[in-house]
Amino acid sequence: MSKYRKILIVGTALAATLATPAMAEKLGLGRAALPEEIAAWNLDVSPDGTGLPEGSGSVEYGETVFSENCASCHGEFAEGVGNWPKLAGGEDTLARRDPVKTVGSYWPYLSTVWDYVHRSMPFGAAQTLSTDDVYAMTAYILYSNYLVDSDFVLSKDNFLDVEMPNADGFIIDDREETEAHFWTEPCMENCKDEVEITMHASVLDVTPGTTEDDAPAEADTVAEADQAAAEEAPRTAGVAEPDPELVAEGEKVFRKCQACHQVGEGAKNRVGPQLNSVLGRTAGSIDDFRYSNPMSAAGEDGLAWTDETLAQYLADPRKYIKGTRMSFAGLRSQDEIDAVIAYLATFAE
Amino acid sequence: MSETSNKSRRAFLRGAAAAGAGTVAAAATARAQAAPDPLITEVQPWASGLGEGVDATPYGLPIRFESDVIRRNVPWLTADPISSINFTPIHALDGTITPQGCAFERHHSGAIELAKQDFRLMINGLVDQPLVFSYEDLERFPRINRVFFCECAANTGMEWAGAQLNGAQFTHGMIHNMEYSGVPLRTLLEEAGVKTEGKWVYVEGADASSNGRSIPLEKALDDVLVAFKANGEALRMEHGYPVRLVVPGWEGNMWVKWLRRIEVVEGPVESREETSKYTDTLADGVSRKWTWVMDAKSIVTSPSPQAPITHGPGPLVITGLAWSGRGAVSKVDVSKDGGKTWETARLANPGEPMALTRFYLDTTWDGSEMLLQSRAMDETGYVQPTKAMLREVRGENSVYHNNCIQTWWVKETGEAENVEVS
Numbered sequence: 001m002s003k004y005r006k007i008l009i010v011g012t013a014l015a016a017t018l019a020t021p022a023m024a025e026k027l028g029l030g031r032a033a034l035p036e037e038i039a040a041w042n043l044d045v046s047p048d049g050t051g052l053p054e055g056s057g058s059v060e061y062g063e064t065v066f067s068e069n070c071a072s073c074h075g076e077f078a079e080g081v082g083n084w085p086k087l088a089g090g091e092d093t094l095a096r097r098d099p100v101k102t103v104g105s106y107w108p109y110l111s112t113v114w115d116y117v118h119r120s121m122p123f124g125a126a127q128t129l130s131t132d133d134v135y136a137m138t139a140y141i142l143y144s145n146y147l148v149d150s151d152f153v154l155s156k157d158n159f160l161d162v163e164m165p166n167a168d169g170f171i172i173d174d175r176e177e178t179e180a181h182f183w184t185e186p187c188m189e190n191c192k193d194e195v196e197i198t199m200h201a202s203v204l205d206v207t208p209g210t211t212e213d214d215a216p217a218e219a220d221t222v223a224e225a226d227q228a229a230a231e232e233a234p235r236t237a238g239v240a241e242p243d244p245e246l247v248a249e250g251e252k253v254f255r256k257c258q259a260c261h262q263v264g265e266g267a268k269n270r271v272g273p274q275l276n277s278v279l280g281r282t283a284g285s286i287d288d289f290r291y292s293n294p295m296s297a298a299g300e301d302g303l304a305w306t307d308e309t310l311a312q313y314l315a316d317p318r319k320y321i322k323g324t325r326m327s328f329a330g331l332r333s334q335d336e337i338d339a340v341i342a343y344l345a346t347f348a349e
Numbered sequence: 350m351s352e353t354s355n356k357s358r359r360a361f362l363r364g365a366a367a368a369g370a371g372t373v374a375a376a377a378t379a380r381a382q383a384a385p386d387p388l389i390t391e392v393q394p395w396a397s398g399l400g401e402g403v404d405a406t407p408y409g410l411p412i413r414f415e416s417d418v419i420r421r422n423v424p425w426l427t428a429d430p431i432s433s434i435n436f437t438p439i440h441a442l443d444g445t446i447t448p449q450g451c452a453f454e455r456h457h458s459g460a461i462e463l464a465k466q467d468f469r470l471m472i473n474g475l476v477d478q479p480l481v482f483s484y485e486d487l488e489r490f491p492r493i494n495r496v497f498f499c500e501c502a503a504n505t506g507m508e509w510a511g512a513q514l515n516g517a518q519f520t521h522g523m524i525h526n527m528e529y530s531g532v533p534l535r536t537l538l539e540e541a542g543v544k545t546e547g548k549w550v551y552v553e554g555a556d557a558s559s560n561g562r563s564i565p566l567e568k569a570l571d572d573v574l575v576a577f578k579a580n581g582e583a584l585r586m587e588h589g590y591p592v593r594l595v596v597p598g599w600e601g602n603m604w605v606k607w608l609r610r611i612e613v614v615e616g617p618v619e620s621r622e623e624t625s626k627y628t629d630t631l632a633d634g635v636s637r638k639w640t641w642v643m644d645a646k647s648i649v650t651s652p653s654p655q656a657p658i659t660h661g662p663g664p665l666v667i668t669g670l671a672w673s674g675r676g677a678v679s680k681v682d683v684s685k686d687g688g689k690t691w692e693t694a695r696l697a698n699p700g701e702p703m704a705l706t707r708f709y710l711d712t713t714w715d716g717s718e719m720l721l722q723s724r725a726m727d728e729t730g731y732v733q734p735t736k737a738m739l740r741e742v743r744g745e746n747s748v749y750h751n752n753c754i755q756t757w758w759v760k761e762t763g764e765a766e767n768v769e770v771s
Contacts, residue, residue: 030486169636
C-alpha cells in the first residue's frame with residue numbers, strides 16, 4: 001500500500017475530527033429575550049447618542065453629586081487622588097513625555113463618559129445613580145475641564161453639541177504600514193559591533209518582594225516560622241476570644257473595603273481612614289484625615305464606633321450618615337457585617 | 350516494523366553509544382562526592398513510614414515546597430487591588446499550559462461570584478430574534494477545544510521608558526495559555542440570526558465594570574469562543590466563571606469575563622476600555638485605536654532574575670516562551686551577547702496558532718557573563734523588534750503592546766538582572 005495514500009487517509013480523518021462542528025440549522029435553544037429584559041441590560045451609549053435616555057442635569061447640581069459620590073477618589077475638582085484617575089486637566093500634554101490623559105485632554109467621545117459613569121460608577125456602588133444624576137455629573141466633569149460654563153445644563157438634546165478637544169486625536173491601527181519593516185529576514189551574525197548596558201532595573205529598585213519571598217529553598221521554613229510567630233502572638237487583651245472562622249470570613253469581606261481602607265501593622269489613611277482600633281473610636285476623629293462635614297459633626301455629637309453603630313453604618317452608610325464621603329453602597333447581609341466587624345476587632349492597639 | 354528500520358535503529362544506537370563515550374572522555378567527569386550521601390545510605394522517614402491516604406485533599410494544591418510559585422502583584426502600579434492586575438510566575442513554569450490557579454488576573458471591579466444558575470447570556474441588537482441562554486443551554490450546543498494564549502495589552506508596559514522590574518514574572522507575566530472548551534460565538538450568533546446591517550458585536554460582562562468592548566463581526570464569526578472550561582475544569586472565579594469570551598490572538602481586555610451580553614451593532618460603541626484605555630499614544634500626541642492583535646513576542650524565562658543559574662559552568666538549559674497573535678511561531682533565536690550573534694533554539698513542539706510555544710537552547714555555559722535575549726518570528730514573517738525599533742515608530746509614551754526583545758544580564762555568579770542594551 002502506498003505510503004502517501006495512508007498519510008492522505010489519516011490526514012482526511014484528522015481534518016474531519018478537528019473541524020468546527022457544522023451547524024446545519026438552528027437548534028432552537030435558549031428563549032426569546034423580553035423587551036423589559038433587553039431594556040434593563042441594553043444600556044450602552046454610542047458616539048452618535050444612540051442609547052441615551054431622556055434627562056438632563058446642571059453643572060451646579062453635578063458639583064454636589066460629584067462631591068458626594070466621586071470626589072473621594074477623583075478629587076473635588078476631578079483632579080484625582082493618589083493613583084486614582086484624574087478626570088480633568090492635562091490639556092496639551094499628549095505630545096509631551098508622560099501625557100496626562102483625562103476626559104478633557106484625551107477622551108474622544110462624551111458618550112463614553114456618560115456610558116461609563118452610568119454603568120460602572122461609583123466604584124463599589126455601580127448602577128445606583130439616576131439618569132439625571134449622570135447627566136449632572138457629566139456636565140460637572142466637562143466644567144472641571146473648562147469645556148462648558150458654570151450655568152451649563154447637559155441634556156439628551158444638546159449632548160452632541162459638546163465638542164471634545166481630542167475628538168480627532170485617534171487613528172486606526174496602522175502597524176502593518178508603519179511597522180512593515182518588522183516583517184524582515186532576521187540577522188544571525190555580526191548584527192552589531194558594540195553592545196553596552198545602557199540601563200539597569202536595579203537602579204530604580206521598584207521590584208516588589210524580598211529575598212525571602214524569592215528563595216524557594218527556604219520558603220517553607222520561612223512560612224512555617226511566620227506561622228509559628230503568628231500563633232504565639234498574644235491576643236488583644238480585654239477582647240473576647242474571637243471566633244477564628246468568623247474572623248477569616250471577615251477578612252474576605254474586608255476585600256470590599258480594601259480599595260479605600262487599610263488595617264493592620266503600618267496601616268495608613270488612604271482614600272478612607274486607617275481602621276486600626278476603629279472599634280471604640282469616636283467617629284471622624286483621625287487628625288490627619290479629611291472627613292466629610294457630616295461625619296465630623298457626628299463625632300462631635302458623640303458618635304463612637306461600637307459593634308452596634310458600625311453595623312448600622314455598614315448596612316447603609318449614606319443613610320446612617322447622610323453626606324458621608326464613603327461611596328460604598330453597604331453590606332447586604334448581616335453575616336457579612338458581623339464577620340467584618342469581628343475581623344476589625346482583631347486590630348485593636 | 351520493516352527490516353530496514355530495525356537495521357537503522359541499531360545503527361543509530363551504535364552511533365549514540367560511540368558519541369556518548371566520546372563526550373564523557375572529552376568533558377569533565379561528573380562531580381566527585383567525598384562522603385556517602387546520607388539521603389541514600391540512611392533509611393529516610395518517607396521510605397519507612399506511610400504517606401497520606403487518598404482523599405486527604407479532595408482537590409489538591411501544589412506541594413508546599415512549591416509555595417513560591419504564585420501570582421504576585423506590583424502594589425504601586427494601581428490605586429487598589431480590586432481594579433488591578435497580578436502576574437503569572439512564568440519564571441518557574443515549564444511546558445506551555447498555565448495552571449488556572451497561578452494564571453494572572455486582571456479585574457476592573459474585582460472578581461465576582463456568579464453561580465451557574467444565576468448566569469444569563471443575552472444576544473440582542475441587530476438580530477432576527479433576541480435570545481437569552483442559560484448555562485445549561487450553552488452546554489447543549491456543539492462545542493470545541495482549543496489552546497490559546499491570553500496576554501494583557503499592558504504586558505511589559507512598565508518597561509517602555511527603561512528597564513524597570515527585575516523578573517520575568519513582572520516584565521512578562523501578564524500572560525497565560527489554556528485549553529478552552531466552549532461554543533463558537535458564530536454558533537450562538539447564527540442561532541439568533543444576524544441582520545445584514547450588523548457589522549460589530551459589543552460584548553460585556555456581568556461585573557460592575559462591565560468591561561464592554563466592540564469586536565468586528567468578521568472576527569466574531571471567525572474564531573471567537575464562548576468558553577466555560579479551561580484546562581479541563583470549570584473556569585476559576587478569577588478567570589470569569591462560569592463563562593468567558595476567548596478572542597484568539599487579540600488583547601486580553603477583549604476576553605470579557607462573566608460574559609452576560611452580546612449586542613450586534615452597526616458601529617463600535619467606543620466604550621471606556623477602547624478609547625480612554627487600550628489606545629496607544631504616539632510621539633506626536635496622536636493615538637492609535639483598535640490595536641487588537643498582539644504582536645509576536647518571546648521571553649527567556651530561565652535563567653532570569655528570579656531563576657538564576659545555581660549550578661556553575663557546564664550544561665545549561667536556556668528556556669522560554671514565544672507567541673504571536675497573528676498565527677504560529679515559526680522560529681525562535683537566542684543571543685548570549687546582547688544581539689550580536691544569534692542561535693536558533695529548539696521548539697519543544699511545532700508552533701500552534703495564537704498559543705504559547707516553549708523553546709529550549711541546550712547549551713554549555715562557560716561561566717562568563719551573558720546578555721541573554723530571545724527573538725520570536727511568526728508564520729507571517731514578522732520578527733520581534735528591539736525596544737529601539739519600537740521607540741523609533743511609537744515614541745516612549747505608549748503603555749500597551751510593548752513586544753520588544755528583552756535582555757537579561759547574567760553575571761558570573763549566575764544571577765541575572767533586567768537591563769537595556771545599546
